[in-house]
Amino acid sequence: MAERLDAAARVFADQGFDQTRIEDLAEATGIPRATLYYYFAGKEDILAWLLRRMLGDMADAVAAAASGAAPARDRLAAVVRAKIDVMARHPATCRALLADLGRAGRIPEISAAIQAAFHHPVRRLLAEGEADGSLRPVGDPETTASAVYGAISTAATHYLVADNHLDSERVTVEVTTFVLAGLGAPVVRARR
Amino acid sequence: MAERLDAAARVFADQGFDQTRIEDLAEATGIPRATLYYYFAGKEDILAWLLRRMLGDMADAVAAAASGAAPARDRLAAVVRAKIDVMARHPATCRALLADLGRAGRIPEISAAIQAAFHHPVRRLLAEGEADGSLRPVGDPETTASAVYGAISTAATHYLVADNHLDSERVTVEVTTFVLAGLGAPVVRARR
Amino acid sequence: MAERLDAAARVFADQGFDQTRIEDLAEATGIPRATLYYYFAGKEDILAWLLRRMLGDMADAVAAAASGAAPARDRLAAVVRAKIDVMARHPATCRALLADLGRAGRIPEISAAIQAAFHHPVRRLLAEGEADGSLRPVGDPETTASAVYGAISTAATHYLVADNHLDSERVTVEVTTFVLAGLGAPVVRARR
Amino acid sequence: MAERLDAAARVFADQGFDQTRIEDLAEATGIPRATLYYYFAGKEDILAWLLRRMLGDMADAVAAAASGAAPARDRLAAVVRAKIDVMARHPATCRALLADLGRAGRIPEISAAIQAAFHHPVRRLLAEGEADGSLRPVGDPETTASAVYGAISTAATHYLVADNHLDSERVTVEVTTFVLAGLGAPVVRARR
DNA sequence: CATGAATGAGCTTTCATTCAT
DNA sequence: CATGAATGAAAGCTCATTCAT
Secondary structure (H helix, E strand, O other), rough: OOHHHHHHHHHHHHOOOOOHHHHHHHHHHOOOHHHHHHHOHHHHHHHEEEEEHHHHHHHHHHHHHOOOOOHHHHHHHHHHHHEEEEEEEHHHHHHHHHOOOHHOOOOOHHHHHHHHHHHHHHHHHHHHHHHHHHOOOOOOHHHHHHHHHHHHHHHHHHHHHOOOOOOHHHHHHHHHHHHHHHEEEOOOOOOO | OOOOHHHHHHHHHHHHHOOHHHHHHHHHHHOOHEEEEHHHHHHHHHHHHHHHHHHHOOOOOOOHOOOOOHHHHHHHHHHHHHHHHHHHHHHHHHHHHHOOHHHHHOOOHHHHHHHHHHHHHHHHHHHHHHHHEEEOOOOHHHHHHHOOOOHHHHHHHHHHHHHHHHHOOOOOOOHHHHHOOOOOOOOOOOOO | OOOOHHHHHHHHHOOOOOOOOOOHHHHOOOOOHHHHHHHHOOOOHHHHHHHHHHHHHHHHHHHHHHHHOOOOHHHHHHHHHHHHHHHOOOOOHHHHHHHHHHHOOOOHHHHHHHHHHHHHHHHHHHHHHHHOOOOOOOOHHHHHHHHHHHHHHHHHHHHHHHHOOOOHHHHHHHHHHHHHHEEEOOOOOOOO | OOOOOHHHHHHHHHHHOOOOOOOHHHHHHHOOOHHHHOOOHHHHHHHHHHHHHHHHHHHHHHHHHHHHOOOOHHHHHHHHHHHHHHHHOOOOHHHHHHHHHHHHHOOHHHHHHHHHHHHHHHHHHHHHHHHHHOOOOOHHHHHHHHHHHHHHHHHHHHHHHHHHOOOOOHHHHHHHHHHHHOOOOOOOOOOO
């Protein structure tokens, strides 16, 4: 039944939460309306289930990437890769999330899960990177974590909206470089 | 009357487009329901008007920032600043846009305006930066432009959702550094 | 519009409140569903309006009958007549009330109105009758008032259900005699 | 299992038939929904079973009270007592009946049972009372029987709704006096 | 010009009921 | 025998939109 619900994610992503009628989900999943209500409390609960599933996956992947003894810089790169991989694994759910960010934000459980799965680990990494010297100090870790989150999500989703498919490798390289090195040309500095 | 509509933007931002009843807009703006229909074709037209207003502002500001003879790198920094300034000037509309990205994307006029106001200028800048050597070459300008857009929007909105107010200067510094230099610690390279 | 709603009372009386679909009321009254919602908060509000109208009438009629300088016994007879007359004037609403007594009782405003319109005046009358010697003392005025209410309502409704018409005069005579003299044969008592 | 169903009667009485979900009955009785369907044809069949049980009891009790060689007046008094005793034995079912009189009336078997259990015996008694001189002649026996029925039911239920308990003796005295002697003060008549 | 009144269209949700085990 | 799982059918209510004034 879990796979049947991927179709629901696609509908949410294409039409938006509020424009999606329960009947649309029933048709897309092949599950009768009343049966959906037998398993879920309502439309929002279906969205929440999808987001929960993806965010659980993301929490695991990001946590694994963020742990270990490697320099924070390398682990941050691994986190970027992990997030993009998760998005590639849940393309429709990701599009649904980005397309209806406000709605998701109004579900406390979900916004908490986003914080826990991504923002907290990244903020920790920023601190560790400053400590081990592999990342530059940032003035405002919260804002920076948001910027990283937004850069990855938006860039990856840019692919997803096109064809619902994500060339993880390509995007990972592009975005990782962006996150770690920015867009400025490498500055040749004098050795003192 | 234009200012009255700021209240509408706030309602859209707080509740989401579909959850906002025309009656909510009427109450928030003090304009009777039927009168809103006298001026606008419908609910979506009100949102479109708000987005159009902000995107027009953004188009102007970004175009101004992107033009000139300065190195592309400096102009990109100016574009980042310009976009953040625009967001500070239209906080509610920006939140409404980010919260309902899917809906806005489904309005052709709006997604075209976003492309024209931000993505096109930035892509041009990336090319010019590669040419003048002030920006590093990027593999996929579209994806990168999306990443830049996402980084700025998400970071800035992070402030807006908190208190609907944006400390432009602070965010600009943070985000500009992120966009230009990334998060990695500056690498000391040997001069040959 | 008030007369249009008499049709609603008939539907409530025939089918019961819960079995009555808003659409049934719309058809019976000729008022579109949405228009009913424009004027009433919901189905129950329509029933409440009908009951309120009848109970207001009853309150006035009973109050008028119960007042004055005549012996309480005569005024009680007038109250019986008044209640029956009101029922004859609102046949469908009365049937609806008796058929769905539980529902009406669960609307606080309505049960309060029934108490105020009938039970309170009758209890006062019982007390005055005991004082002026025109009515016999009763052990429990509340129970007795209920008995009187039930006797009148049930007897009168017995007619209404048959043909939705009430021969007030006939029922009044029958019920008044019952209420004042009971069913026992007149006892011949010795003059002292 | 019969006792388990008393809980169902209480739910019907408190919420009304239509507002009662089968699930409510399942919870109240401790009998799973599907099992209720194993024993009963549906919701209405459960109500009918309860009413049938009470009306059977009433039929027996009233028949016993109405029979015998005593004057009709005394037997009528016994009938009043019998009906009140039955109500005291089935408090919830009685409340359910009075609260949803319309629904019960629409079940032919039930309205027939009410007629057979109470109205027919009472009408017979009225005729016999007129014959043996112990009851006064009444113009319309049907209406009068209804009045008696309503007086007893309403007065007794007045107690039941308060605390679901009926002080039979107290109500019996009050109502019997009312039914036989009415409320008027005893008139002293001259012996011829 | 501006607006109060009126309504058509549609969607979420509930629930009685069935049936395989 | 008894029941958890599944579903078809229905209805209350909301709301965008229209229009007469």
